Amino acid sequence: MRAIVCKHYGPPQSLVLEELPEPVPGPGQLVVEVRAAGVNFPDALVVQGKHQYRPVPPFGVGCELAGTIKALGPRVGGFSIGQRVYAQGSHGAFAEVALVDADAVRPMPDDLSFEAAAGLSITYNTAYYSLVILGRVSPGETVLVLGGAGGVGLAAIEVAKACGARVVAAASNPEKLAVCAAAGADMLINYSAENLRERLRHFAPQGVNVVLDPVGGAYAEPSLRAMAWQGRYLVVGFAAGEIPKIPLNLVLLKGCSVTGVFLGEALSREPETARAIETGVGELMAAGKIRPYVSARYPLERTADALNDLLMRRVIGKIVITP
Numbered sequence: 001m002r003a004i005v006c007k008h009y010g011p012p013q014s015l016v017l018e019e020l021p022e023p024v025p026g027p028g029q030l031v032v033e034v035r036a037a038g039v040n041f042p043d044a045l046v047v048q049g050k051h052q053y054r055p056v057p058p059f060g061v062g063c064e065l066a067g068t069i070k071a072l073g074p075r076v077g078g079f080s081i082g083q084r085v086y087a088q089g090s091h092g093a094f095a096e097v098a099l100v101d102a103d104a105v106r107p108m109p110d111d112l113s114f115e116a117a118a119g120l121s122i123t124y125n126t127a128y129y130s131l132v133i134l135g136r137v138s139p140g141e142t143v144l145v146l147g148g149a150g151g152v153g154l155a156a157i158e159v160a161k162a163c164g165a166r167v168v169a170a171a172s173n174p175e176k177l178a179v180c181a182a183a184g185a186d187m188l189i190n191y192s193a194e195n196l197r198e199r200l201r202h203f204a205p206q207g208v209n210v211v212l213d214p215v216g217g218a219y220a221e222p223s224l225r226a227m228a229w230q231g232r233y234l235v236v237g238f239a240a241g242e243i244p245k246i247p248l249n250l251v252l253l254k255g256c257s258v259t260g261v262f263l264g265e266a267l268s269r270e271p272e273t274a275r276a277i278e279t280g281v282g283e284l285m286a287a288g289k290i291r292p293y294v295s296a297r298y299p300l301e302r303t304a305d306a307l308n309d310l311l312m313r314r315v316i317g318k319i320v321i322t323p
């Protein structure tokens, strides 16, 4: 079977497509024939050694997938060969066949495509954990989503709307903003062309209650300055590449909180939080309130292009590898 392997940390073009023996599932594991694998910004950071998670090379790349079960290891119950499943948290999703822990595998809803299911876990789990569990968004509140047309951003718009919030989406061009609007955003800001702080003052004169920030860089401080009393600023990531330094007097003056969002750590440290996220996202999916938006598909041999497109800000919503 063919798989994308990171042999040493470096840019996406240093990844290698290798022919490897098919994995054999051990106790508690199963083997999935991958039909689609979600591409996430953290994948691009991990292969460069720029993420907090630093596996030792060589390692298989890609951490979420959807496909059909090919083999079951000992002591795996509740699954059958050929079943359609999706999974998060495994290495080696960018491959024809992947080995996954049964604990991380879920049956796919019947009406979902492999491509949509492959991009379901990380973005929606991050958005739900941020906005519902940490941000406690309530109906009528105003939520600002930076990088609104990104994977996490678009998921966050849908989750915030499902919470009954007014959503301001900010992104870097009109095409991205049109997708934010289609996902439910009520107000749009092109932060490449408009003054973010002024537009926020216009849309939310009383201030923004919650900021979801997967971008960082120069957008963080104007967003914090636009917050309402006792707002919640959710630090999700730094796609802009620059970690902002915040004057803490602003936090005092707004009586607001700045909360770090670390989904992977929360899932492994807090079983109750993990269950709440899974249940919550499942309910939103069943209610038709979230619809994964897949904008492009890449074959395995174009994995580097997929990761570079993310790094170059060329992607809208989710992209997937289809082995």
Ligand SMILES: NC(=O)c1ccc[n+]([C@@H]2O[C@H](COP(=O)([O-])OP(=O)(O)OC[C@H]3O[C@@H](n4cnc5c(N)ncnc54)[C@H](OP(=O)(O)O)[C@@H]3O)[C@@H](O)[C@H]2O)c1
Pocket (backbone or CB within 6 Å): 039, 040, 041, 042, 045, 122, 123, 126, 147, 148, 149, 150, 151, 152, 153, 170, 171, 172, 173, 176, 214, 215, 235, 236, 237, 238, 239, 240, 241, 261, 262, 263, 264, 310, 311, 312, 313, 315, 317
């Ligand atoms: N904390 C967690 O648990 C967690 C979980 C998942 C992801 N993340 C982080 O969340 C962030 C977003 O992930 P994602 O998978 O949603 O990525 P994505 O789809 O690429 O979205 C990132 C967005 O950031 C914006 N951006 C601004 N400056 C950029 C730059 N210089 N390069 C690239 N993008 C830039 C882009 O929108 P515009 O062009 O419109 O500005 C882009 O749509 C990443 O930093 C990722 O590491 C964190």
